[in-house]
Amino acid sequence: xxxxxxxxxLLRSLLALVLAIVAIPAVNLAGAWLSERVFGLPPGGTxxxxxxxxxxxxxxxxxxxxxxxxxVAAKTAHTWMLFAIxxxxxxxxxxxxxxxxxxxxxxxFVVLLPAxxxxxxxxxxxxxxxxxxxx
Numbered sequence: 806x807x808x809x810x811x812x813x814x815l816l817r818s819l820l821a822l823v824l825a826i827v828a829i830p831a832v833n834l835a836g837a838w839l840s841e842r843v844f845g846l847p848p849g850g851t852x853x854x855x856x857x858x859x860x861x862x863x864x865x866x867x868x869x870x871x872x873x874x875x876x877v878a879a880k881t882a883h884t885w886m887l888f889a890i891x892x893x894x895x896x897x898x899x900x901x902x903x904x905x906x907x908x909x910x911x912x913x914f915v916v917l918l919p920a921x922x923x924x925x926x927x928x929x930x931x932x933x934x935x936x937x938x939x940x
C-alpha cells in the first residue's frame with residue numbers, strides 16, 4: 806500500500822531539515838580542517854577569522870542548497886524556515902561570543918545570514934527555474 810502524498814511530503818521536509826542542520830557543522834568542520842592542515846593557517850588572527858567566516862557562509866549555503874534540493878514542495882517556505890533558524894542561532898551566537906571576537910566578525914556573522922539562505926536556494930532551484938527556455 807503506497808504512502809499518502811502528504812505523509813511523503815512531510816517526511817521529505819523533515820529529512821531536508823535534518824540534513825540541512827547536519828550539513829552546517831559538517832562543512833564548518835571540514836573547512837576548519839582544510840584551513841589548518843591544507844592551508845596551514847594557525848588558529849586565531851585576522852586572516853583565520855576571515856577564512857572561518859567564509860566557511861560559515863559556505864556551510865549556510867550548503868545547508869540551504871541541501872534543504873531546497875531535498876524538499877518536495879514549498880521550497881521558498883522551506884528556505885524562509887531555515888533562514889529563521891539561521892537568524893535565531895546567529896543572534897544567539899553573537900550574544901554568546903560577546904567581545905571574544907572583533908566587531909567585524911560578529912557583524913559579518915549576522916549580515917551574511919540572508920546571503921546564505923538566498924544563495925543556497927538560488928543554487929538549488931532559482932538557477933534552474935530561471936533558465937527554462939521560453940515556450
